[in-house]
Amino acid sequence: MTTYDVVIAGAGGGLIGAIKAAELGLKVLLVDASPDFVTTCNTSKTTGMFPAAGSRWQQAAGITDSPEIFTQDIMKKTKNSADPVATKALTEVSVEVLEWMADALGVPWELVTDFHYPGHSVDRCLTVTGRKGYLVMQPIWDSAKAAGNFDFKTSTRLIDVILDKTGVTAAVVENPDGSRSEIATKNVLLATNGYGANQALLDKYNAEIAQVYYHGSIYSNGEALEIGERLGAATGYLDAYQGHAAIASHANTLVGWATVMQGGFILNLAGDRFGDESAGYSEYAAILNNQPESSGWLIIDKEIHDGSMSFKEFEVTADSGAIIWADELTQLAELIELPAEKLVNAAAAAAAVHSGKAVDEFGRARFEKQLIAPFGAIKLRPSLFHTQGGLKVNSDAAVLDKAGNLIPGLYAAGGAAVGISGHGSAGYLAGNGLLAAVGFAYLAAKAIAKAS
Ligand SMILES: Cc1cc2nc3c(=O)[nH]c(=O)nc-3n(C[C@H](O)[C@H](O)[C@H](O)COP(=O)(O)OP(=O)(O)OC[C@H]3O[C@@H](n4cnc5c(N)ncnc54)[C@H](O)[C@@H]3O)c2cc1C
Incomplete structure (x- = not known):
């Protein structure tokens, strides 16, 4: 042998x-x-x-x-x-x-x-x-x-x-x-x-994210944890996980946070912003999950789209037809069924923070750019990436x-x-x-x- x-x-x-x-x-x-x-x-x-x-x-x-x-x-x-x-x-x-x-x-x-x-x-x-x-x-x-x-x-x-x-x-x-x-x-x-693929272990250790869509490997069944525990190993941080708030609901593809870090922002289905997106995509998964229908709209423009194409996954998302485009914010609002006034106001508020004329109500320090036409919207759902x-x-x-x-x-x-x-x-x-x-x-x- x-x-x-x-x-x-x-x-x-x-x-x-x-x-x-x-x-x-x-x-x-x-x-x-x-x-x-x-x-x-x-x-x-x-x-x-x-x-x-x-x-x-x-x-x-x-x-x-x-x-x-x-x-x-x-x-x-x-x-x-x-x-x-x-x-x-x-x-x-x-x-x-x-x-x-x-x-x-x-x-x-x-x-x-x-x-x-x-x-x-x-x-x-x-x-x-x-x-x-x-x-x-x-x-x-x-x-x-x-x-x-x-x-x-x-x-x-x-x-x-x-x-x-x-x-x-x-x-x-x-x-x-x-x-x-x-x-x-x-x-x-x-x-x-x-x-991440083991529902019983998620329910046991990670109730916050256990019911959210899992985007990682289906082979992550926690066998190392179970074998280690049988052998008397110590364990730690079992409640820790990486979430992600930017999965496109359209075809469950990754949008990625480069969109946000170039100046994009997220509204809930009522048209309201609900936090500081720049804090991090992982914690934003649970935050998005707590919004109506566990969904939101990421608002970007063509420049952010182009700046994100260095990511294969974003390219796949764009090719899937997940982005809804419009030349006017009011037109975009109509297409994605948000109150136009709220979308226009959110973009104006972000632009004011970008130009240093206002402070963001949620504490976001920077909006990297002022969005300019054409404008895009991607419907998001939160996900679990790995434990x-x-x-x-x-x-x-x-x-x-x-x-x-x-x-x-x-x-x-x-x-x-x-x-x-x-x-x-x-x-x-x-x-x-x-x-x-x-x-x-x-x-x-x-x-x-x-x-x-
Ligand atoms: C969409 C997405 C994007 C991410 N982006 C990043 C990123 O850019 N940077 C970053 O740091 N992290 C990122 N992560 C997290 C990252 O994927 C993980 O932290 C990392 O890949 C874990 O590596 P691993 O080797 O532990 O697991 P894996 O890469 O999953 O390897 C584990 C392997 O073990 C095999 N396996 C499972 N059970 C058994 C068994 N009992 N016997 C034999 N084989 C078994 C599986 O088939 C698999 O091939 C991302 C996660 C996702 C879902």
Whole structure:
């Protein structure tokens, strides 16, 4: 029987861990429950924003940043509630892992500077042309398959991990034909994401968002959490989640917050604004959910439309016919059945804040532009993107038990581990999901190699 140095369950961020572990000389088996993880995993569904604090792309753009500055941003956004160990580990490894992805895996990172995500005090998100996780993942997977440095099984689900007194001894998987196998290994990395697709766990931990449309991977069934709990692991931040307030109801596609951060604003179905949109798209999901019919209208103009087309997902939304256009605000109001006076007044109020003649009644500091014709409206619904809480880990992504001791050989990354977004939804900063996915997987690979 083959014995692996590490079995990695989940090929989202886990793929990065598998490549790094194999590069460091470990014998690796990567399993994924999906028959086609490249299209179904959460990482592929993202807008591909990966934050790094102090990267060479920032230096080239003259931006000063560091893990300490990033940590301050995280602590400010989470009101000092983010897990300090995870925050330190991930902010510190952010540059190393993303520069390694560029140098070793050929990811053609670009620094996003054309608009500024809420909560980041400097531009630090890296992405690729098209701004879609799939466009990052597909080439990485193609070259990993060609290199063949590790074993890989699709449609193979991790269902348990076996421990003895010394630590992990085997991973138990369910094979595509429904049979079960024990795979000998001294280490298991749980990279199976959170429990966004598991209604019972959502009802238990995340009542605020449990009934809202889920836009993430259908394979996020919370198995890492359940396996970890059976093995006595400590858990944390299980109420934490990333929501998103800008899904187009038309065809359930992502509109994205770049629209808002370029000057768009949101009205409810009565035609009233109801908050400071620039606070963040994650917390705005629950806020939108509390509005009549859980819906709203995002109001933009052609310039904002054009400025958002760098996102593949926005292009898909625009192509789907989700945007209603008009040359006059009154005409737009008629088309979307809002009181014309309210729409005209909301646009005028936003323009007054933009030009410094007024202060926003909801405290929004900036409206980046005054909307000019033609005007567009997109009907929005809120959504859940992924859960953030999970198994407690140390700075090597090694899982801890309830007494704070290591469970030898057990590691967790991404949505399987505690995140760095504190409690609830308001602490989420763009990119912190992917940083936890690739950062912890990379740290786990290094730690396992060091200990082997
Ligand atoms: C539309 C959208 C946009 C987003 N944009 C961003 C963004 O730009 N930046 C950001 O930081 N975050 C973003 N996020 C959040 C991000 O998707 C997650 O934080 C991140 O992808 C989690 O990575 P992961 O590796 O934990 O999970 P995944 O990428 O989902 O990988 C988990 C893998 O495990 C497999 N799996 C599940 N259970 C098992 C099992 N029992 N055995 C074996 N395999 C299993 C799954 O099939 C899957 O392939 C976005 C989310 C959504 C939905």
